[in-house]
Amino acid sequence: MWQDISALAERHRDRSILSLFDADPARFDHFSARAGGLLFDYSKTNICDEVRDALLALCDAAGLEQKREAMFTGAKINETEGRAVLHTALRNLSGDPVKVDGQDVMPGVLATLRRMEDFAEAVRTGDYHGAGGRISDVVNIGIGGSDLGPAMAELALKPYCDGPRCHFVSNVDGAHIHDVLKGLDPARTLVIVASKTFTTIETMTNAETARKWMAAKLDDPGAQFAALSSNAEKTAEWGIDPSRVFGFEDWVGGRYSMWGPIGLALMIAVGATDFRGFLAGGHAMDKHFREAPAAENLAVLLALTGIWHNQGLGYATRAVLPYEQRLARFPAYLQQMEMESNGKRVDMEGRDLTIDSGPVVWGEPGTNGQHAFYQLIHQGTRVVPCEFMLGAEGHEPDLAHQHDLLAANCLAQSEALLRGRSLKEATDIMAAKGLEGAELDRQARHRVFPGNRPSTTLLYTKLTPYVLGQLVALYEHRVFVEGVILGINSYDQWGVELGKELAVKLSPILAGKEGTEGKDGSTAGLVTALRASR
Numbered sequence: 001m002w003q004d005i006s007a008l009a010e011r012h013r014d015r016s017i018l019s020l021f022d023a024d025p026a027r028f029d030h031f032s033a034r035a036g037g038l039l040f041d042y043s044k045t046n047i048c049d050e051v052r053d054a055l056l057a058l059c060d061a062a063g064l065e066q067k068r069e070a071m072f073t074g075a076k077i078n079e080t081e082g083r084a085v086l087h088t089a090l091r092n093l094s095g096d097p098v099k100v101d102g103q104d105v106m107p108g109v110l111a112t113l114r115r116m117e118d119f120a121e122a123v124r125t126g127d128y129h130g131a132g133g134r135i136s137d138v139v140n141i142g143i144g145g146s147d148l149g150p151a152m153a154e155l156a157l158k159p160y161c162d163g164p165r166c167h168f169v170s171n172v173d174g175a176h177i178h179d180v181l182k183g184l185d186p187a188r189t190l191v192i193v194a195s196k197t198f199t200t201i202e203t204m205t206n207a208e209t210a211r212k213w214m215a216a217k218l219d220d221p222g223a224q225f226a227a228l229s230s231n232a233e234k235t236a237e238w239g240i241d242p243s244r245v246f247g248f249e250d251w252v253g254g255r256y257s258m259w260g261p262i263g264l265a266l267m268i269a270v271g272a273t274d275f276r277g278f279l280a281g282g283h284a285m286d287k288h289f290r291e292a293p294a295a296e297n298l299a300v301l302l303a304l305t306g307i308w309h310n311q312g313l314g315y316a317t318r319a320v321l322p323y324e325q326r327l328a329r330f331p332a333y334l335q336q337m338e339m340e341s342n343g344k345r346v347d348m349e350g351r352d353l354t355i356d357s358g359p360v361v362w363g364e365p366g367t368n369g370q371h372a373f374y375q376l377i378h379q380g381t382r383v384v385p386c387e388f389m390l391g392a393e394g395h396e397p398d399l400a401h402q403h404d405l406l407a408a409n410c411l412a413q414s415e416a417l418l419r420g421r422s423l424k425e426a427t428d429i430m431a432a433k434g435l436e437g438a439e440l441d442r443q444a445r446h447r448v449f450p451g452n453r454p455s456t457t458l459l460y461t462k463l464t465p466y467v468l469g470q471l472v473a474l475y476e477h478r479v480f481v482e483g484v485i486l487g488i489n490s491y492d493q494w495g496v497e498l499g500k501e502l503a504v505k506l507s508p509i510l511a512g513k514e515g516t517e518g519k520d521g522s523t524a525g526l527v528t529a530l531r532a533s534r
């Protein structure tokens with residue numbers, strides 16, 4: 001199968017995408033798909049019928065349909081941890097049974113959702129309050145999946161945020177928590193400690209700092225703490241009242257957890273109704289992913305486009321470029337979701353992969369990126385497939401003209417990548433400015449755009465809670481499909497462990513309590529230099 005993809009990639013690598021439009025005037029219709037108000041356009045890639053068929057054959061060969069059902073029905077597809085992968089149950093608003101080990105998990109999921117809603121509404125109305133009155137600020141302390149999702153979504157849904165202000169602290173760098181707590185009133189602050197394991201050193205260190213900050217002013221600082229975790233034993237040890245502990249099961253992976261208790265800060269910010277809207281969008285995308293035929297399935301097509309560009313054509317990165325300032329944290333959120341999931345080197349059986357695993361994912365919102373790294377995207381020697389995202393309308397009707405300009409920029413960028421500018425066109429432009437001879441040629445060559453660079457565009461109506469839910473779930477399923485085709489486990493993350501273990505061992509060495517024996521020359525040298533400059 002992979003040989004077919006390689007052979008096609010060899011054959012089609014340099015063919016003109018524009019010529020594909022010439023050959024098929026309805027190419028846009030043939031190479032785009034719609035679902036629930038979303039439109040995914042992949043016509044500006046060099047995928048043709050033959051390539052698409054070969055990519056779809058990869059899905060069949062990998063047993064995508066069976067594996068998808070296995071995920072949705074609670075099979076333990078995270079084989080290295082012996083866990084089911086059921087974040088979809090957290091947004092299963094139908095309440096239809098979902099079984100793990102023969103037990104329906106839905107009653108528990110829905111009961112926790114209702115508890116979260118009661119608490120969030122109590123915080124918002126003031127029924128639950130701090131020592132100094134109504135809660136004005138919520139500080140979510142967490143990292144990775146216990147931070148990126150709610151932080152990304154709280155920014156994305158700013159127009160819907162009408163509860164207390166929310167802040168997110170993740171970095172163990174004391175500057176982060178210091179800068180967030182500075183200016184907050186401990187008597188009116190709720191601290192949410194978000195950690196699936198409740199052992200993550202960054203989070204527990206920051207939580208301790210927050211507790212001291214509160215204890216300096218309040219008699220009962222614990223009363224203004226809540227915990228989101230799978231580890232009830234540890235939350236109890238830490239002294240958080242069970243009424244403010246919101247638990248979830250081990251079948252919710254950290255980077256897929258914002259749909260449940262990890263979303264509490266978001267729920268407090270936007271309210272229970274909008275949070276349910278977010279869940280409904282995710283649930284609708286689940287239904288689409290589960291039911292739509294592969295050739296019309298947005299998640300499958302998004303994944304296949306990624307596979308074609310990364311494993312087929314060998315483009316090592318992909319840029320995610322939302323033309324929506326409020327999606328500023330979406331690329332960072334996707335970095336964890338995609339790279340922690342599909343950045344693996346062995347298959348399910350532990351054998352070395354014979355193809356590359358997931359790409360480097362990066363990006364920034366347009367139009368800002370245009371004034372930063374787009375130079376490389378247009379004229380650099382490496383091809384970067386670009387994934388544009390654009391809403392049909394913004395939330396500021398009186399600034400609609402700015403939204404039109406934003407949209408024009410987005411479409412212009414994908415057009416420029418496709419079309420490019422030939423040497424002849426560049427020469428004509430420079431000649432019109434009066435240049436001649438060798439200088440004309442030299443100046444023109446700097447103004448050539450190779451073009452024929454692939455991009456996709458995902459259009460949505462407006463960034464509502466529902467649409468955000470659709471988008472996040474779409475990307476989750478894309479990661480699933482890519483992982484299945486690559487034959488890897490997308491739901492473990494062993495690659496983060498070694499650095500954590502070494503950091504624990506380095507702490508006493510840095511503190512001067514232990515020596516640097518056994519350390520490599522560079523690490524020992526850096527420790528010595530750090531100690532000397534303190």
Ligand SMILES: O=P(O)(O)OC[C@H]1O[C@](O)(CO)[C@@H](O)[C@@H]1O
Nearest residue numbers: 144145146195196197200254496
């Ligand atoms: O929620 P926890 O257990 O604190 O973990 C935080 C993050 O750390 C990781 O385990 C990686 O270090 C992520 O997968 C996870 O989202």
